[in-house]
Structures are given as structure tokens and as C-alpha cells.
Amino acid sequence: xxxxxxxxxxxxxxxxxxxxxxxxxxxxxxxxxxxxKINSCVCGDLVNEIGLAQPTISQxxxxxKNLGIIKGDISGTSVCYCIDQDEWQTIKHIFIQFFExxxxxxxxxx
Amino acid sequence: xxxxxxxxxxxxxxxxxxxxxxxxxxxxxxxxxxxxKINSCVCGDLVNEIGLAQPTISQxxxxxKNLGIIKGDISGTSVCYCIDQDEWQTIKHIFIQFFExxxxxxxxxx
DNA sequence: TTTATTCATTGCAATATTACGATTAAGCAG
DNA sequence: CTGCTTAATCGTAATATTGCAATGAATAAA
Numbered sequence: 571x572x573x574x575x576x577x578x579x580x581x582x583x584x585x586x587x588x589x590x591x592x593x594x595x596x597x598x599x600x601x602x603x604x605x606x607k608i609n610s611c612v613c614g615d616l617v618n619e620i621g622l623a624q625p626t627i628s629q630x631x632x633x634x635k636n637l638g639i640i641k642g643d644i645s646g647t648s649v650c651y652c653i654d655q656d657e658w659q660t661i662k663h664i665f666i667q668f669f670e671x672x673x674x675x676x677x678x679x680x
Numbered sequence: 681x682x683x684x685x686x687x688x689x690x691x692x693x694x695x696x697x698x699x700x701x702x703x704x705x706x707x708x709x710x711x712x713x714x715x716x717k718i719n720s721c722v723c724g725d726l727v728n729e730i731g732l733a734q735p736t737i738s739q740x741x742x743x744x745k746n747l748g749i750i751k752g753d754i755s756g757t758s759v760c761y762c763i764d765q766d767e768w769q770t771i772k773h774i775f776i777q778f779f780e781x782x783x784x785x786x787x788x789x790x
Numbered sequence: 791t792t793t794a795t796t797c798a799t800t801g802c803a804a805t806a807t808t809a810c811g812a813t814t815a816a817g818c819a820g
Numbered sequence: 821c822t823g824c825t826t827a828a829t830c831g832t833a834a835t836a837t838t839g840c841a842a843t844g845a846a847t848a849a850a
Contacts, residue, residue, distance in 0.1 A: 571803065571804040571805060571837090571838055571839050571840085572803090572804055572805030572806050572807095572836085572837050572838050572839080573804070573805055573806080573837095573838065573839080574705060574706065574707075574805095574806095574837090574838065574839095575707075575731070575732065575838085575839080576706060578706075578707075578730065578731040578732065579706035579707070579709070579710055579730075583706040583709045583710055583713075584706050586703070586706075586709050587703065587704055587705050587706040587708075587709050588704075590700045590701070590702075590703035590704040590709075591700070591701070591704030591705075592700075593696070593697065593700035593703075593704075594697055594698075594700040594701030594702075594703075594704045595684060595697050595701075595807090595808085596684065596686060596688075596689035596693040596694050596696075596697040597684075597685075597688075597689070597808095598697075599689070599693045599696050599697050599700075599778075600689055600693055603693075603781070606781040612826085612827090613826075613827055613828090614825090614826065614827080617827095620688065620689075621685070621688045622685065622688065622808095622809075622810090623809070623810050623811085624810090624826085624827070624828095625809075625810055625811080625812095625827090625828080625829080625830095626808075626809050626810065627827095628827060628828060628829085629807095629808080629809080629810095629828095629829095630808095631827095631828095632828085632829095644816095644817095644827095646816095646817060646818070646825095646826085647816070647817050647818065647824095647825055647826045647827075648817095648825090648826055648827075649826080649827065649828090661779075662779040665775055665779060666776070666779070668709075669768075669771075669772040669775060669776070671713070671716040681807090681808055681809050681810085681833065681834040681835060682806085682807050682808050682809080682833090682834055682835030682836050682837095683807095683808065683809080683834070683835055683836080684807090684808065684809095684835095684836095685808085685809080705837090705838085707838095722796080722797090723796075723797055723798090724795090724796065724797080732838095732839075732840090733839070733840050733841085734796085734797070734798095734840090735797090735798080735799080735800095735839075735840060735841080735842095736838075736839050736840065737797095738797065738798060738799085739798095739799095739837095739838080739839080740838095741797095741798095742798085742799095754797095754846095754847095756796085756846095756847060756848070757794095757795055757796045757797075757846070757847050757848065758795090758796060758797075758847095759796080759797065759798090791850100792849100792850080793848100793849080793850070794847100794848080794849070794850090795846100795847085795848075795849090796845100796846085796847085796848100797844100797845090797846090797847105798843100798844080798845080798846100799842105799843080799844070799845095800841105800842085800843075800844090801840105801841095801842085801843100802839100802840090802841095802842105803838105803839090803840095804837100804838085804839090805836100805837080805838075805839105806835100806836075806837065806838090807834100807835080807836065807837085808833100808834085808835075808836090809832100809833090809834085809835100810831100810832090810833095811830105811831090811832095812829105812830085812831085812832105813828100813829080813830075813831100814827100814828080814829070814830090815826100815827090815828080815829095816825100816826090816827090816828100817824100817825085817826085818823105818824080818825080818826105819822100819823085819824080819825100820821105820822085820823085820824100
């Protein structure tokens with residue numbers, strides 16, 4: 571039904587999935603990479619850098635902002651976006667912990 | 681239009697997004713965690729562990745398998761699933777590299 | 791052979807996502 | 821105030837995702 575049954579999973583699993591979903595679009599990966607490279611960036615720059623239309627970029631930025639991954643400061647007519655460093659560290663730890671899982675033993679399976 | 685314009689992005693960005701999308705559902709996170717914990721697992725176990733119906737779990741397993749994250753070996757009537765360690769290492773490196781990005785300097789922005 | 795068991799596949803309904811044109815809102819320049 | 825620029829929002833079309841009942845395929849047990 572297109573509706574994820576979040577109530578069946580732990581908060582950690584849901585949080586991880588939400589963040590991963592935000593990373594699950596190349597435009598959002600590109601936006602984050604550009605924000606890291608430039609350290610600060612207005613929407614118009616991203617529209618030029620990435621090939622998508624302005625409303626589309628704005629929508630992707632909104633998603634990243636809703637999750638707290640990026641912040642946006644209004645400066646005149648333009649909005650300056652950048653990574654929220656605290657949240658980035660939190661997310662980084664969640665993923666690193668996930669990836670550091672190791673199998674208990676090298677089972678014979680597969 | 682619900683259709684991602686992949687051609688606008690690099691192979692790396694698209695690959696990262698594809699993997700992230702696979703992690704973008706709590707059921708798939710739960711499946712991977714269980715596979716790590718147990719090291720090998722049949723579909724029926726996952727159906728019991730997670731609350732979703734068998735076809736739903738089967739579909740999630742298929743997605744993880746298509747991306748090469750897990751392997752499935754038929755053994756009798758049951759299928760033994762487990763993490764593909766090589767692919768896991770590859771994915772791990774992609775994500776760690778992504779997370780290790782640091783801002784060039786602590787800009788004054790935001 | 792008949793019956794269970796286990797998992798994949800099909801088909802469908804409900805919902806979510808992606809993309810963009812058109813419009814709106816708000817600041818700045820003249 | 822008028823016009824320009826920048827970005828958010830609205831509305832909508834196209835496509836993707838999620839979930840499951842029903843069914844199918846294949847092996848194992850009787």
C-alpha cells in the first residue's frame with residue numbers, strides 16, 4: 571500500500587531508514603557533496619551545479635532540512651544552506667555503528 | 681513524475697543513492713541486522729522475527745539480493761540468506777568515504 | 791502418490807516520490 | 821511605488837514503493 575509499517579520496528583531502525591532514504595536520491599547526494607565542498611551555498615548555485623529545475627532543488631533541500639541534516643539562513647533574497655555539523659556527527663555515528671557490525675563467525679553458509 | 685533523472689549524476693552518486701535507498705526501509709535494516717546476528721537465516725525466520733507477511737519479506741530480500749548485498753543459497757525447501765561480505769566491504773567504504781568529508785573550513789555561515 | 795512445507799511470483803490497491811510549470815512572497819535597486 | 825531577483829509553495833502528472841492475498845513451483849514427508 572506504499573505505507574511503511576513503522577510501528578513494527580525500533581526507533582533506531584526507523585531513524586536509520588529515514589536518514590538512508592534522504593541519501594537515497596543522487597540529487598541529494600550531490601547537494602550534500604556540494605555543500606561540503608563550498609561550505610555554504612545558495613539555492614541558485616545548486617540549480618546551476620545540478621541540472622534540475624529550481625522547484626525540484628528546493629524540494630530536495632526541504633527534505634534535507636526537515637531531517638535536520640542541513641540548515642538554511644536567510645540573507646537578503648537568497649538563502650544560505652549548509653550542513654548541520656552536530657547532526658552530521660550523529661548520523662555518521664549511526665551509520666558507522668551499522669557498518670561495523672561483523673558476523674559472529676564465518677559461517678559455512680553461502 | 682516519480683522518475684529519477686540518473687543521467688545527470690555521476691556513477692558514484694547514483695551507486696551511493698541506490699544503496700542508500702535499499703537501506704531506506706526499516707524492514708531491510710532489520711533484515712540486515714538479523715542476518716548479521718544469526719549469520720545465516722531462512723526467509724521463514726525473518727517472517728517470524730519481523731512482523732510482515734511472507735511475500736513482503738520475500739520482496740525486500742529480493743531487492744537486497746538484486747543489489748548484491750545479500751546472497752541466497754537454496755538448501756532443500758528453505759533458502760539460506762546471508763550477507764555478501766565482499767560487497768559489504770565495498771559499500772562500507774563508499775559510505776565511510778562519504779561521511780569523512782569535512783568542510784574546508786568552519787565558515788561563518790549559519 | 792498425496793500432503794505439507796517453504797519460498798517466489800503475480801496482481802492489485804493504497805500511498806509515496808519525483809519533477810516541473812505557474813504562482814506567490816519577500817527583499818533589493820532604481 | 822515599480823520592476824527585478826531569489827526561493828518557497830501549489831498543483832499536477834508520471835512513476836515508484838509498500839504490503840498482502842492468492843497462486844505457483846519445488847522439495848520433503850507420509
